[in-house]
Amino acid sequence: MARKFRITTTHLKWLSFVTCVVMFLATMGGLVVTKSGSGLGCGNEWPLCHGQFVPAYTISSLIEYSHRAISALAGLTALFSFIGFIFFNKHRELKVYASLTLLFVLVQAVMGALAVVFSQSAPIMALHFGFAMIAFASSSMMALGARRMDQQKGDLPIPDEPPVSKGMRNLTWFATIYTYMVVYTGAFVTHTDSRGGCSGVLLCNGSILPELSGGVAVAFFHRVAAYSLLIVIAVLAHYAYRRHPYNPGIRKLGVTAIVFIIMQILSGMLNIVTMKIPEWYFFSSMLHTLLIQILFGVLCYMSVRVWQLSRGTRGKLGQNV
Template identity: 35%
Template sequence: MRLGLKFLSVVTSMAMLLILLGGALVTKTGSADGCGDSWPLCNGQLIPDPLTFETVVELSHRLVSGVSGFLVLALCVWAWISLGHIKEVRPLAFISFFFLVLQALIGAAAVMWGQSDAVLALHFGISLISFASVLLLTLIIFEVDQKLDATNIQLGSKMKKHIYGVILYTYAVVYTGALVRHKEASLACPDVPFCSNGNGWLPVDLNQWIQMGHRFAAVLTFVWILAAFIHAVKYYRHQKNIFYGWLTALILVIFQAVSGMLVVVTRLQLELALAHSLIISFLFGVLSYLTLLATRHTHN
């Protein structure tokens, strides 16, 4: 039974990742209207005709989201019943399913009635919370047989501030990145790293301010994670989960920055744009794991 729960948790985590990538693919290929304004049907049909590229992308995203919903529900119920005695399981199960339903409702509302760019930008962030919750459930399931021991954590107040601060700030930066996509501001500043537009380096319109604001916020994310990693090197090398957690976060934020620059340089090459979304999903997952560890800490 425990083996089956582990298998389901891994499959569900992968499915949630596909939702994130699928949503990014819909946005980046302009396929949001691929099924018209009908939901859950596509152009008023179960199997739409004709099947354009945009329709296939949007319909595939809906199908993956639907299947993932059943997987998340099954995982949450099974984990609730089998591991409900572990304090984090029931809250994570609730958050996983609640935010999955919420992102589905926002997506459906956007199809039928339209939404502002600000609200649509929340869609990715909400999906990210659901993914991170499922990922944490998976890690807890693998902890049960002590193959992944993360229960004896000792943290000082400074490290806790780093962990809580970085994940909240990174989530805000994710929102600015989603806003860049939905405002179609990805190439508002086609040069890296500054916005050279003939009038100096300062942005001159709203889209350029959104783009440069996201870049500045992303740089601060790197600086903060680097500072947290240096603190972990000095004081937490013996706590492998903390040390390697920050090391992984630092590597991912570097790849995230490089992929972001390449997206601009290559003028929105699709594979790089999807990699950019994938990396931030992994980064948020690692930061969520560190947050889980911080809630278990005992004072030094």
């Protein structure tokens, strides 16, 4: 007699991992579309590409259509994860992550369709990237949470973690929200074609405070926001490491955050240096986006952990339902 198949925590863990990877590929694929100038590779049509399901074999149409296909796959994996965690999992926290992942995948898909129909509007394109990044961060938290859930299988003990202060919680939340705002300014630089507004790695067009107009203003304010974010993350990392000697999880997250923001700043400088070398600039801008995605995911997960520990859950995955 055949054994009845049952959805286990291990199945959900691997499903969440697949969802996270596909979500990452969809987000990076959107960047390839932007950097290669393939945003209108399928014309102003969605979901068809020049009136066809299978487009003509031009480079721009293939890039745009491939991005749409991966985004559709991301939607399917997000849907499967949502169903799996809603119906076959008892942890409320993971239900929330799965719901957020599906929600923001759908939102960013709508924004992508609007960007095509309305000829690549800069605000819509920036929002499209921002929502895609939230979807990736949600899927990352779902994958990390599912991993913790699988560790608890069979009542395996997970070490308790000391509580954190509300001040640490609020600082982490502020850093996470501010990071998202800085990302949006960077996306706006890209989609308004203002990346050349500030020449020079340290100074902007040879001045500490340049004439603020047009692309110069957009690029300068993004640069100021990025450097101020470095200060915010440095303060967060200091308090995470120095004030939590008995909480290795929070300390590791703080160190990871400061490492990635430093790498992010350096990659931004590399963007400026390689701006006139298209081949190198393509890869440096991809690296720039990759690093900020990881940083935002780390901060989102850290935000959840400090919230849990400030409420005295002491390392538990979350309340059951």
